[in-house]
Amino acid sequence: MIPPLLAQPSCVNEAGSWCKTIHDLTGVEWLAAYAELLIAKPLNIVFILLVAFLLRYFVHRTINGLTRGNGKTPKLLQPLKERRGDTLTAELLSERRKQRARTIGSVLKSIASFLIFGIASMYVLKVFDVELGPVLASAGVLGVAVAFGAQNLVRDFLSGMFMMVEDQYGVGDVVDLGEATGTVEAVGLRVTTLRDLNGTVWYVRNGEILRVGNSSQGFAVAVVDFPISHNSDVEKAIEVAGEVAAEATSREPLSQDVLEPPEMLGVDQITSDTITLRLTTKVRPGKQWAVQRRLRAEIKRAYDDSDIQPPYPNGRPVTPTSPGQA
Numbered sequence: 001m002i003p004p005l006l007a008q009p010s011c012v013n014e015a016g017s018w019c020k021t022i023h024d025l026t027g028v029e030w031l032a033a034y035a036e037l038l039i040a041k042p043l044n045i046v047f048i049l050l051v052a053f054l055l056r057y058f059v060h061r062t063i064n065g066l067t068r069g070n071g072k073t074p075k076l077l078q079p080l081k082e083r084r085g086d087t088l089t090a091e092l093l094s095e096r097r098k099q100r101a102r103t104i105g106s107v108l109k110s111i112a113s114f115l116i117f118g119i120a121s122m123y124v125l126k127v128f129d130v131e132l133g134p135v136l137a138s139a140g141v142l143g144v145a146v147a148f149g150a151q152n153l154v155r156d157f158l159s160g161m162f163m164m165v166e167d168q169y170g171v172g173d174v175v176d177l178g179e180a181t182g183t184v185e186a187v188g189l190r191v192t193t194l195r196d197l198n199g200t201v202w203y204v205r206n207g208e209i210l211r212v213g214n215s216s217q218g219f220a221v222a223v224v225d226f227p228i229s230h231n232s233d234v235e236k237a238i239e240v241a242g243e244v245a246a247e248a249t250s251r252e253p254l255s256q257d258v259l260e261p262p263e264m265l266g267v268d269q270i271t272s273d274t275i276t277l278r279l280t281t282k283v284r285p286g287k288q289w290a291v292q293r294r295l296r297a298e299i300k301r302a303y304d305d306s307d308i309q310p311p312y313p314n315g316r317p318v319t320p321t322s323p324g325q326a
Contacts, residue, residue, distance in 0.1 A: 044127045052120035059112045067105030104164055107189065153190070155207035160189035168212050174286055176213035177204050216285040219259055222292045224281075226299055227274035229309045237277060237308045238266055244302040245279055245295055254294055257287040262295075274311040 122132055164187070169175045173184045175194065182196035192204045224245070228237050242264040249258040260282040268278035279299075283291050303310075 041127050045124055048120050048123045048127070052116050056113055056116050059116065060109050063105050063108050063112070067101035067108075104161070107161065152205075152207060156190045156205050159206035159209065160187075160192075163187070163192075163206060163209075163212075164189070169214050169216075172286075173214055173216035175215065177202075177209050178211055179208075180204055215288070218285065219282050220285050220288040222258075222281050222283050222288040222295070224279045224292050224295045224299070225268060225276050226279075226296065226303075227276045227311050228303070229311045230275060232275070232308045234267065234275060234277075236306065237303070238264055240302050240306050240308065241277060241279055241299050244298050245281070248295060248298045249281060249291075254291060257284045257291055259283060 122136075126132060163169070169184055169187070169192075171184050171187060175181070175184055177192070177194070180194060180196065180202035182194040182200075182202065184192065184194045185201070186193040188206075190206060192206060192209070193201060194204065195201050226241065228234070242262070245262040245264070248254055249262055258281055262279055262281040265278045265280060267275060269276040279295070281291065281295075
């Protein structure tokens with residue numbers, strides 16, 4: 001009786017099979033019998049992995065081409081409106097675009113790699129005749145459980161992606177995120193870090209940000225309010241403030257930060273104690289507070305020289321003296 005491994009396998013009669021091909025080439029019975037396991041399946045796996053790596057290479061190369069501007073705006077960001085205008089130097093604007101593009105590109109490449117190798121793994125399992133139905137069902141249940149438990153993390157991640165793409169804010173911007181206001185120190189896909197005026201560092205989850213007030217995009221407006229007493233000459237006070245503001249913003253250091261000549265709006269508010277005048281001017285983003293402080297000092301000095309009185313001279317209200325009091 002011929003041993004099983006030495007007997008001619010029945011598959012050698014199947015035209016076009018690996019068994020017949022190997023048997024015709026080598027004449028080795030046992031190699032022909034296990035040709036499917038030793039040759040066909042490994043070749044299929046190698047082919048699947050090769051296609052996966054090539055596909056990953058071309059996808060990553062495409063993403064790199066979209067996110068690397070080579071001195072120009074990255075193609076991924078070209079359809080989006082750049083809201084910094086001409087108030088930011090070209091160097092800083094280019095660096096900010098590159099930073100956004102690199103971050104988005106890194107995330108896209110990670111997602112692409114996960115999907116490509118995930119699909120390749122399923123094809124490899126199929127080569128070993130593994131039923132994918134139960135595997136996919138189990139993975140689906142596990143995915144739902146993980147997604148339900150990590151829904152806040154997913155929301156933070158997606159919110160961070162949209163913030164990056166839309167350029168809602170960037171490092172160095174002064175923003176109001178509702179619960180925290182300050183200068184942005186880092187922008188991540190899950191958390192935004194900012195530091196307030198007191199030096200406190202705030203970590204704000206991107207998914208919890210419902211609104212963003214950005215004081216550093218495009219331009220800012222310096223609003224200067226200055227109160228005067230009811231006894232002061234309002235017209236003279238308006239004229240003096242306008243002249244002083246125009247002169248102060250035409251010379252350094254304010255001339256570097258002011259984009260348009262100051263606009264004197266006139267009387268903004270009247271109370272029982274004060275008359276409040278208002279002046280505004282368009283300035284570079286983030287410079288409104290410095291301009292406001294400088295203009296207040298200049299106008300205060302001019303008012304003192306012009307004898308325009310504040311509401312409370314010497315720090316206390318003036319009490320009129322009745323005729324019967326000496």
